[in-house]
Amino acid sequence: MSQQLAVGIDIGGTNTKFGIVDRRGNIISDGRMLTGAHPEVSMFIDELHGHLSKLIDAAGGMSQIKGIGVGAPNGNYYTGNIEYAPNLRWHGVIPLANLLNEKFGVPTRLTNDANAAAIGEMQYGAARGMKDIIMITLGTGVGSGIIANGQMIYGHDGFAGELGHCIVVPGGRLHPGTGMRGSLESYASATGVTNTAIEFLTERTEESLLRKYQKEEINSKVIFDAAMAGDHLAQEVYAFTGKILGEALANFVMFSSPEAIILFGGLTKAGDLIMKPVREHMEKNLLPIFQNKVKLMFSELRESDAAILGASGLAWEIQES
Incomplete structure (x- = not known):
C-alpha cells in the first residue's frame, strides 16, 4: 500500500x-x-x-x-x-x-x-502543537534552534540562532574553537562542565571523588557519576553550570517570548541537578511580565x-x- x-x-x-x-x-x-x-x-x-x-x-x-x-x-x-x-x-x-x-x-x-x-521536537516531541519554542542542545557543544510564530528563524543569511556562541561571561573562559571568551558553549557544554570541574578541583581543597582521577581522565560522565553518588563538588559543578545556563535563557526568553524551552542532549541526563538551578536563575533574571510563563522541559525524543x-x-x- x-x-x-x-x-x-x-x-x-x-x-x-x-x-x-x-x-x-x-x-x-x-x-x-x-x-x-x-x-x-x-x-x-x-x-x-x-x-x-x-x-x-x-x-x-x-x-x-x-x-x-x-x-x-x-x-x-x-x-x-x-x-x-x-x-x-x-x-x-x-x-x-x-x-x-x-x-x-x-x-x-x-x-x-x-x-x-x-x-x-515541534513535529514529534514535547513541543507538538506549539508555535514558539527555543531548542537548546547540550552536548559536546551548545546548539540552538529558534521557532517563532511557527517558523524557524534563519536570519537573512541562513545562520541565525547561534545562541551557544552568545557571550554570557564577558572576558570569561576561552573557547579554543572560536577564540572568543565567555561564550555559553564554554560553560554549558559537556566540555564546559569538564573544565568547570577541573577549575573547582584546582581552586578548592575539599574532598571529592573526582580527586582520584587524573586531570585527563575527568569527563562529563565521571562528573555525572560522582554527582549521582552524592559528591558535593560534582553537584556544585552542575549548580554553577545551571546558573550560567539559566541566566542565558532569561535573555533568550526576553528576546522571543517562547511558550517553551526544550533542553536536549547528554547533560540533561543529570535531571534536577541541572534543571533546578537553570529554572531558578532563569526566573529570577526575568522581568515580571515574562516570569512563570515559559515551560522548561526536557526533550521527549530519544537521543x-x-x-x-x-x-x-x-x-x-x-x-x-
Whole structure:
C-alpha cells in the first residue's frame, strides 16, 4: 500500500545517521556510517546512496519518498550548502542539497543540526502543537534552534540562532574553537562542565571523588557519576553550570517570548541537578511580565532518533511549500 515517507539524514563530525520516516514520526528503518571515511564528498554521497537505496527499496521504492531532509554542521537552509564546517573533512562550501538531489532525484533541504532537532521536537516531541519554542542542545557543544510564530528563524543569511556562541561571561573562559571568551558553549557544554570541574578541583581543597582521577581522565560522565553518588563538588559543578545556563535563557526568553524551552542532549541526563538551578536563575533574571510563563522541559525524543526525525521534518516542509 502506498504511503508517504521521507528520508532524514544527520551528518555529524564522526557519524552520519539516516533513516526512513513516515508521517507519524515512526522510523521505518535506519542505519549509520562514518562521516569522515572518504576524503571527497562525492565518495561520501556514493556510500550514503548505497546504504539508503537498500532501505528505500525495502520500504516500497523511490516512488514512496517525498523528499530528503538533512541536518549538518554549518548547514545553510537558504543555499543548501554546508559552509566552512570546522569538524568535517570536506572544507569550504559544499553544495550538499544539490548533490543529494542529483543522486536521488527527489527534492532535498538542508539546515544545521540544532535547527533540525527543533523541527523534530515541534513535529514529534514535547513541543507538538506549539508555535514558539527555543531548542537548546547540550552536548559536546551548545546548539540552538529558534521557532517563532511557527517558523524557524534563519536570519537573512541562513545562520541565525547561534545562541551557544552568545557571550554570557564577558572576558570569561576561552573557547579554543572560536577564540572568543565567555561564550555559553564554554560553560554549558559537556566540555564546559569538564573544565568547570577541573577549575573547582584546582581552586578548592575539599574532598571529592573526582580527586582520584587524573586531570585527563575527568569527563562529563565521571562528573555525572560522582554527582549521582552524592559528591558535593560534582553537584556544585552542575549548580554553577545551571546558573550560567539559566541566566542565558532569561535573555533568550526576553528576546522571543517562547511558550517553551526544550533542553536536549547528554547533560540533561543529570535531571534536577541541572534543571533546578537553570529554572531558578532563569526566573529570577526575568522581568515580571515574562516570569512563570515559559515551560522548561526536557526533550521527549530519544537521543538516537531525534536527529533523523528532525531532518525528516524538512522533507515534509518541501511537500507543503
